[in-house]
Amino acid sequence: MIVGLTGGIGSGKTTVANFFKKLGVPVYIADVEAKKLMENSPSIRVEIIQLLGEKAYVKNVPDRKYIADKVFKDTSLLEGINAIIHPRVAIHFKNWYEQQKSPYVIKEAAILFENGGYKLCDFIILVRAPLKLRIERIKKRDKISEEEIQNRIKAQWSDAKKMALSDVSIENTFLDQTKENVLRIHNHLLHRISRNW
CATH class of the missing domain: 3.40.50.300 (P-loop containing nucleotide triphosphate hydrolases)
Structure with a gap:
């Protein structure tokens, strides 16, 4: 369940x-896993930079303040970043869920x-x-x-x-x-x- x-x-x-x-x-915390994927997935990094510009990452680390400032002021950017991250989180959750026994x-x-x-x-x-x-x-x-x-x-x-x-x-x-x-x-x-x- x-x-x-x-x-x-x-x-x-x-x-x-x-x-x-x-x-x-x-317990699966989607926001925590999303942050890990943003940090560790090269393809996500490329897509976020395409969406928000080079300043979205500093030395391959997401600049969370910059990203939040951009997306929470612009609905289309928020939808864009969600479209990049959430399908990947859904796959990650499915893999995690299949390993659980409770x-x-x-x-x-x-x-x-x-x-x-x-x-x-x-x-x-x-x-x-x-x-x-x-x-x-x-x-x-x-x-x-x-x-x-x-x-x-x-x-x-x-x-x-x-x-x-x-x-x-x-x-x-x-x-x-x-x-x-x-x-x-x-x-x-x-x-x-x-x-x-």
């Missing part, structure tokens, strides 16, 4: 994913809905948090301006739109509560799998 885990930037997807990991569930796996992806990845999931968990808290978390984590944060938020679907396609949502404000919700969902999924529904 493939369980999609998604949510807006700063909602705390990785925190929720780590709770599942502690329960022994294999009843279910978690696929954590920020743009699970936006890139159509949700269609391959059997169950979807949406992670939510109040906007103010999300902005605080992103500022602390990424050291970027509020304008840059708003650009990234605008590039993603709203929680309301995601909710309509999700099976369950977790309000990730208080960690103890989040942990309890993860355990409850974990038990529910194991029950569903045991009953084949």
